[in-house]
Every structure is written in C-alpha cells, then in structure tokens.
Amino acid sequence: xxxxxxxxxxxxxAGVGLTRGAMPVSLTTVAEAPLIWWSGQRITDPGWLVLxxxxxxxxxxxxxxxxxxxxxxxxxxxxxxxxxxxPTLIGVANGxxxxxxxxxxxxxxxxxxxxxxxxxxxxxxxxVLRLGSRDGVAHTASLLLAGIxxxxxxxxxxxxxxxxxxxxxxxxxxxxxxGSLGGATWGSLKLWVPLALLPVALVPWVVQPLDALLLGxxxxxxxxxxxxxxxxxxxxxxxxxxxxxxxxxxxxxxVGLAVPHLVRLVGxxxxxxxxxxxxxxxxxxxxAADTLSRVVVAPAELPIGILxxxxxxxxxxxxxxxxxxxx
Amino acid sequence: MIGVTASGxxxxxxxxxxxxAVSTDFEPGALTALLGxxxxxxxxxxxxxxxxxAPDTGHVTVDGRALATFADRDLxxxxxxxxxxxxxxxxxxxxxxxxxxxxxxxxxxxxxxxxARDALRTxxxxxxxxxxxLTLSGGERQRVQIARVLAQIAEVDRAVVLLDEPTNHLxxxxxLHVLRxxxxxxDRGLTVIAVLHDLALAxxxxxxxxxLVDGRLVAEGPPARVLDPARIEAVFGVRVDLVQHGGxxxxxxxxxxxx
Numbered sequence: 001x002x003x004x005x006x007x008x009x010x011x012x013x014a015g016v017g018l019t020r021g022a023m024p025v026s027l028t029t030v031a032e033a034p035l036i037w038w039s040g041q042r043i044t045d046p047g048w049l050v051l052x053x054x055x056x057x058x059x060x061x062x063x064x065x066x067x068x069x070x071x072x073x074x075x076x077x078x079x080x081x082x083x084x085x086x087p088t089l090i091g092v093a094n095g096x097x098x099x100x101x102x103x104x105x106x107x108x109x110x111x112x113x114x115x116x117x118x119x120x121x122x123x124x125x126x127x128v129l130r131l132g133s134r135d136g137v138a139h140t141a142s143l144l145l146a147g148i149x150x151x152x153x154x155x156x157x158x159x160x161x162x163x164x165x166x167x168x169x170x171x172x173x174x175x176x177x178x179g180s181l182g183g184a185t186w187g188s189l190k191l192w193v194p195l196a197l198l199p200v201a202l203v204p205w206v207v208q209p210l211d212a213l214l215l216g217x218x219x220x221x222x223x224x225x226x227x228x229x230x231x232x233x234x235x236x237x238x239x240x241x242x243x244x245x246x247x248x249x250x251x252x253x254x255v256g257l258a259v260p261h262l263v264r265l266v267g268x269x270x271x272x273x274x275x276x277x278x279x280x281x282x283x284x285x286x287x288a289a290d291t292l293s294r295v296v297v298a299p300a301e302l303p304i305g306i307l308x309x310x311x312x313x314x315x316x317x318x319x320x321x322x323x324x325x326x327x
Numbered sequence: 328m329i330g331v332t333a334s335g336x337x338x339x340x341x342x343x344x345x346x347x348a349v350s351t352d353f354e355p356g357a358l359t360a361l362l363g364x365x366x367x368x369x370x371x372x373x374x375x376x377x378x379x380x381a382p383d384t385g386h387v388t389v390d391g392r393a394l395a396t397f398a399d400r401d402l403x404x405x406x407x408x409x410x411x412x413x414x415x416x417x418x419x420x421x422x423x424x425x426x427x428x429x430x431x432x433x434x435x436x437x438x439x440x441x442x443a444r445d446a447l448r449t450x451x452x453x454x455x456x457x458x459x460x461l462t463l464s465g466g467e468r469q470r471v472q473i474a475r476v477l478a479q480i481a482e483v484d485r486a487v488v489l490l491d492e493p494t495n496h497l498x499x500x501x502x503l504h505v506l507r508x509x510x511x512x513x514d515r516g517l518t519v520i521a522v523l524h525d526l527a528l529a530x531x532x533x534x535x536x537x538x539l540v541d542g543r544l545v546a547e548g549p550p551a552r553v554l555d556p557a558r559i560e561a562v563f564g565v566r567v568d569l570v571q572h573g574g575x576x577x578x579x580x581x582x583x584x585x586x
Binding site for chain 2: 081082083208211212214215216218219221222223224225226264268269270
C-alpha cells in the first residue's frame with residue numbers, strides 16, 4: 001500500500017521533472033518519447049533534444065541517486081541501531097569531498113574528479129572499518145568514534161586544499177559540496193547506475209538480518225544471523241552506493257538521514273517496508289528537489305544540496321524535538 | 328535431548344578471572360539455576376554457553392560437539408537466549424519482535440504467525456500483539472522477549488535455553504509464571520539454564536543448582552544439598568532459615584546482618 005503510493009509518487013515526480021524546467025516540454029512529447037525512440041526516428045525539435053539529451057538522463061540520475069541514498073541511510077540507521085545515523089557517519093561524504101578537492105586543487109584536472117571522489121569515499125570508509133574493529137570484530141561504538149575522527153581529518157584535509165585553492169577552483173569545489181545532477185549524460189549513466197543501485201539491488205538479502213539487528217547484535221547472533229559479515233556487507237554496500245552517488249552528483253545532504261525516517265513514521269520500522277520505501281521515497285524526493293532547483297531561479301539553477309538540506313534540516317529538528325520529548 | 332558440558336572454562340578480563348576454570352555438566356531435561364553474589368561470573372558463564380564470549384582457555388560442548396564448530400543457523404535452531412536487558416531502537420510491535428524468534432526456521436509466514444501468537448498467548452500478552460515496543464512496560468517487554476525465546480524453540484525437543492535473570496522486572500505472579508514455563512521446558516526434555524537471584528525461587532523450581540563465587544564453581548547439586556544455611560551465610564553474608572514448603576526446603580533470609 002505505502003510502497004504503491006511511493007511508486008506512484010516517484011513516477012509523478014519523474015513526469016514533472018521531465019516536463020518542467022527552463023524550457024517546458026509537453027507531456028505528449030514525454031509520453032511519445034519511448035515510441036519515437038523505438039522507431040529510430042531522428043527529430044531535431046529543440047524540446048525533444050532537451051528532453052532526451054539533457055533532462056531524461058538527469059531525471060534518471062536523480063531517481064538512482066535518491067534511491068541509493070535513501071536505502072543506504074536506512075541501512076546505516078538499522079546497522080547502528082540509531083535513528084540519527086546516516087552514510088556520512090562512516091566517512092563517505094567527507095572522504096569523497098577530500099578526493100574531489102585533490103582532483104580540483106591538487107591535480108587541477110576535473111575529469112579525474114569522480115574517480116578521486118569515489119576513491120576518497122572508499123578509503124575513508126575502509127579506514128573507519130579498520131579503526132573501528134579489533135580482532136575482526138567491528139564494534140559499533142568504535143565505528144562511530146572512528147567515523148567522527150576520520151570525518152574530521154578529511155574535513156581538515158579539504159580545508160587545507162580550500163586554503164590553497166584559487167578563485168575558480170574554490171567555486172568548483174564549493175559547487176561539488178552542494179551537489180548537482182547537472183552532469184548526467186547517457187554515457188556516464190552506464191557507469192553510475194549499476195554501481196549506485198548495488199545497495200538497492202541487494203535489499204532482499206539484508207531485510208531479515210537488519211530486522212534481527214533491531215533487537216541487538218548479540219540477539220541477532222542468537223537468531224542465527226552472521227552479524228560480523230552482515231556489518232561488512234552493509235558498510236561495503238553503502239560505501240559503493242553512496243561513494244558513486246557523491247562521485248556522480250556531489251554531496252547531497254539529508255536524503256540519507258531524513259528519508260528513512262519519513263518512511264518509518266508512516267510504515268513502521270520493519271525493513272521489509274523501510275528499505276524499499278526509502279528507495280522509492282528518496283527517488284521521488286530527489287527528482288522533485290532537482291526540478292524545484294531548476295525552476296525557482298530559472299534559467300539558472302540552485303545547487304540541489306542547498307534545497308535538500310534546507311528542507312531536510314527543519315524536518316530533522318522536528319524529529320529531534322519529538323525524540324527528546326519522548327525521552 | 329542435548330547436554331551441555333563446560334571443561335575448564337576461564338574468562339579473563341584486565342588480569343582478573345571472571346570465570347575461573349569451571350568444569351561442569353548441564354543435564355538435559357533439567358532446570359539448572361546459576362546462583363551467586365553480584366560479580367560472581369554467572370552472566371559471564373552464561374555468555375560463554377551462549378557463544379557470545381569465547382573462553383580464554385577451556386571449551387564448551389553441546390551434544391558432544393564443540394560449541395565453536397556450530398554454524399550460526401544450526402546453533403540458532405537448538406539454542407535460545409533471553410538477554411538480561413533488552414533494548415530496541417525503533418518501535419517494532421510485540422508481534423514483530425516475537426516473529427523474529429522464528430528467523431532461524433525456513434517456514435511460511437502463516438506458520439511464523441501461528442507460532443508467534445502461541446508464544447504471546449503463553450506469556451499472556453496476545454492482547455498486546457499490535458502494541459509498539461516503545462509503549463510496553465518493563466515487565467511487558469521482558470515477557471515479549473520470553474515469548475520470542477519460546478517461539479524460537481517451539482516444537483523443538485532438543486535445545487538449550489539460556490535465561491539471564493528471567494524474572495527481571497516481573498511482578499510476583501509473572502515471576503512464578505515464568506519459572507513454571509522454565510519447568511515446562513525442562514519437562515519437555517530441553518536443557519534449561521537460568522541465572523537467578525532469588526534463592527527461594529531457585530530452591531522451589533530448580534533441579535540442579537550451581538553456586539559461583541569469584542568466578543569459581545564452589546558447589547553444585549540438588550538445591551536441598553547445595554543451599555544449606557551455613558553455605559549461604561558464607562557465600563552471601565546472609566543468615567537464612569529453611570522453611571519446608573511444597574516438599575522442598577526454602578531458604579528465607581533474616582533481615583539483620585550476621586554478627
């Protein structure tokens with residue numbers, strides 16, 4: 001029921017995203033698009049070119065990134081048994097930002113940005129996992145502390161590069177940390193989509209372990225869940241998924257944190273609902289936010305990270321207030 | 328029927344032996360009570376038996392097989408654990424929590440529901456099946472966890488049930504109810520091992536008592552033999568009288584400290 005509604009919302013959001021923007025495209029064009037594409041006709045109508053060349057890949061990237069961030073956030077909150085957890089906790093975002101800063105300022109070579117951002121995310125996550133483990137056992141509290149330390153170190157590294165950067169590099173870097181889906185092309189999507197969707201694709205296999213983890217790590221083990229392996233798999237999935245998202249579209253805040261909450265508020269905490277719900281809800285919200293970012297200051301666009309954080313921040317505060325009220 | 332054997336089990340933390348060379352057998356079809364003052368190592372020993380902790384030396388066998396060699400899933404089908412304290416970060420319903428007890432079993436969802444409902448009925452919480460964990464009282468939470476344990480080993484007659492202070496948070500009626508449940512499980516042939524604090528309750532329900540002091544096993548056997556007033560005074564620093572009740576000798580403590 002909830003999942004059906006969210007699927008409809010994601011479809012609507014994609015529809016609106018395809019038609020709205022600096023140059024409106026009619027819904028008929030959108031509806032006819034698959035047929036025309038199939039028939040192999042070549043059309044030079046500007047609306048058509050905007051739709052297929054710019055807007056469609058952008059909407060696809062938005063759906064994929066939103067789904068991936070939503071699912072990864074839900075996985076981290078389940079793993080850490082903490083409603084305030086998000087993929088940023090394990091260093092993904094700050095590691096990626098540091099990688100991006102190295103590409104922009106250190107190398108002055110923009111094409112390496114996605115690669116270095118991904119490498120930064122992976123290295124940060126691996127060091128968190130390494131520092132947070134002893135004798136092959138990853139302790140949740142140690143992971144959190146290691147995450148805080150690694151995040152701070154990455155932040156300081158980025159800060160150093162920011163200090164060294166010139167005006168234009170600074171601008172590029174700033175926009176990277178605010179996120180944008182503007183870079184989407186069909187060519188780049190071939191790489192981003194499978195990697196970003198990895199956590200989404202493996203959802204069916206982690207629903208039960210995550211539900212069991214809600215009881216506690218020892219309790220999950222008593223129920224036959226291989227807890228250490230599950231932790232590694234989940235952190236690995238989030239690293240690949242979120243690392244790819246950040247490499248493809250910069251740092252987009254609060255989706256991973258707020259979306260799973262939204263789903264949980266309506267559908268309850270069971271992961272059979274929370275995980276697919278977060279994928280659909282994340283996809284719907286991110287495409288909607290992207291559309292908004294293109295429309296409000298058209299023909300320019302607002303960085304999407306500003307919008308998601310501006311909307312997500314107050315929402316998060318309300319949640320926090322509620323949690324405090326409940327004790 | 329599966330027995331559990333501990334051989335020379337020692338757990339050291341920060342140079343101190345929390346469990347010190349404990350060797351003993353836990354009989355199938357019996358309710359064994361682990362007794363001892365605070366810090367005696369009861370919970371640590373239980374955690375070793377549950378495979379939460381690997382002993383520094385010594386080993387545990389279940390049904391003659393080394394505990395360390397069991398696959399997680401296989402162990403989960405013949406060993407259930409009630410934790411001392413349970414916490415949930417998110418508000419699953421009571422029913423959801425109990426359903427999780429069926430995780431080790433591949434079965435249709437309807438079977439899981441049936442087992443979960445049975446277990447909730449047994450702890451007299453069927454009416455609260457749809458309530459969120461966050462709204463349950465401490466005693467209700469404890470009973471939901473007990474129901475989860477019951478669901479995990481429903482219809483199993485070869486299993487070890489480890490209960491860490493199962494009477495925690497429970498009112499008198501439910502304390503007795505839970506101990507009767509433990510009795511029923513033992514009568515079904517299961518190996519029931521419970522950490523208990525109340526000597527009187529232990530004397531009433533246990534078949535076998537193991538008394539731990541400073542990590543060492545100092546006495547074991549039927550409660551009537553282990554729980555004599557002189558030993559209780561030496562171990563717990565409390566004077567007791569034995570009161571005959573229901574065919575058993577129940578230790579009742581004096582209020583005043585011994586001179």
